[in-house]
Amino acid sequence: MSAAPGWLRGDSPGLTLARRTLALVAICIVLLPLADLRLLTADPWTELGRMLQGLVWPAWGALESPFNAIALTVSVALWGTFLGAMLGFPLALIFHRSRWVRGFCAFVRAIHELFWALLFLQVFGLSAVTALAALTIPYAGIFAKVYAEILELTPRGPRDALPHGTGRTSRFLYAELPLVWGRLASYTRYRFECGLRASVLLGFVGLPTLGFYLESAFREGRFGEAGALLWLFYGLIASLHWWGHRRLLPLLMLAALFWLGPLPDVDGALLWRFVSQDLWPAPLLAGDVAGLGAWLASIPDLLPAIGNTLLLALMGTVGSLVVALLLWPLASRHFAGPGVGGRLQRSLGRLALVMLRSTPELMLAFIFLLLLGPSMLPAWLALSLHNGALIAFLVARHADGLSLGMPDLNASGRYAYELLPRLYPNLLALICYRAEVILRETALLGMLGIATLGFYIDSSFEYLMFDQALFLLLITAGLNMLVDAVSRRFRPRDVPLDEPCT
């Protein structure tokens, strides 16, 4: 007779993952008192009621020229994604051979689209060039990485069957590219959906996409109009497979050129001054090393900002994990009751998850911010709900592909014994992939007034202190690359990720 092992003792993979997860949650709880989680508004419920009212009874009549906003949003997303793919593809071909290319791609994708937009705004103004560059540059880095990963998994059979002496180009065209074409295309499609969300967000810096009108409607309390705009956006995403059909795309791209409008006039001398002087600290340009120290010291609250960014990212990651664990059964067939009621329940669960994941996290945070006041609480909620719902959706789809060994178990038994042990490695891997994205979003949420790095980046741009803005952007990118490296180490290995969701 042997004694039963104690709490969490044992070497099984499930227990190892459980220990790791609990350690992460414990760290988060220990650090939680450091976060500013005050509730700063007196009566959030009335405001929430008005917002929900706006969502249920949208004021369609109040919209002015919504078609222009939609057309610009789609145009920017289309061309931004297309140009990103055009730049990313050649980079993907040399991705695994050059450390420089890998570093460059990691850097450009570590900076959020909106920060790129803030940077280009200084040079190209509120023009389509700013919007396109803001999407194209980070997407090139993302495409390079993901395409390279897909290309690496090309089946080798056809390649080995080619006659001796076949050239590299021909080999690639016939025996490699067609084999992965479907996966490349489906990832590009997914990225286009992300591009639509990013294009909406560009409204927050003043480009007249859907986000611009959404922001002002919310800010001025015109919730009926905001509701109508949100429904327009959900409709756009939900009907994507219909209007974004492969055959329609060339036509759409041509039409998009019209909406992107003429190129802005760029003053060459100003551009050169911006790149050669404004972006760099004056002491650095003057070769004054001692002055550089003083310049560094003049940046307000650098360390607290970094601390807040990392803390909020950790909280967001743990929050997403909890939300995903709670919400995935909503959309899974294993937990829906029998008959019509069950089907309805599952459809509603799905709809809720799709809405949560389609709403851009900045939008979500903005709404919570209006409700709860400018502390870390709304940011935390937004990050956890958006990312948690996204992961819950993928996990539910994974779960629906599994069949139960003991279908007669009750719901908690099904959850804890049948499904979770099989789903959890994948779920945790998704969370780890997502941690990098969450950090990038955390920095971004600073633009709403939460004291993360983004807040200081945004205000540096506002006060035209471009050297400081660039420095903070570099710090943000560095943090992002660091977190990416850490989470890659932490994530469960040998988990087949069927969805390239990051």
Place this chain on the structure above:
Amino acid sequence: MPLLSFEDLDLGHGAQVVLPQLSLSFEAGEHVALLGQSGAGKSTLLSEIRRRLASQAAWCPQGHGLVPLLSVYHNVYMGRLERHSALANLLNLLHPNRQAWPVVEALCDELGLEGLIRRPVAALSGGQRQRVAIARALYQARHVFLGDEPFASVDPHQALRLLEHIKRRHETSIVALHQHRLALQEFDRVIGLRDGGVILDAPTRKLDIAHLDALYPDAAQTEAGSETSSQARIGAS
């Protein structure tokens, strides 16, 4: 003057030797069947032969090695990919080459793929894919045919017809297969591999089914039994 010969050669993948101290030679003009259970080293031997013969040999790999998204025409065209420039190959993907099209079409008709030349390989049955793989090898137009189980997905009757096409177009052939009766009736020589060595190498006229069954560990199997088991194995894979 042999086409190819090995003296005391260790064959394998990297450090792992599959066929130690192998000595074999092949003559031009003979049709050789390679027999032995899966994992006996047939593929290892064939890939070494392919390496040595380089562009003298046409090659039909195990598991077809076809590209599902491309049409039958493009898959067959791949047999001569090295004889055109990269630009010509690129254009051919967009608009089929005028010289190549009728040749490929005739070849496909001959192998029983009438009317399928435009269809993507993904939409074909296992047996049809097998024929495309063979058509691609024939399109290479070489003296020697090397095949690694090229008849794995077709029935014995079709295998016989395909083999006739192969022999008509190639002076020499070296083919790994599991169909014992076909090996005895249609080939000049049988090489049997087992436990990392050649345990049988003889002209077919001196052999009968019992000799071939000895190549398998379960030697008591009858011919019918071994045929079904090989079919079952293919079905399962």
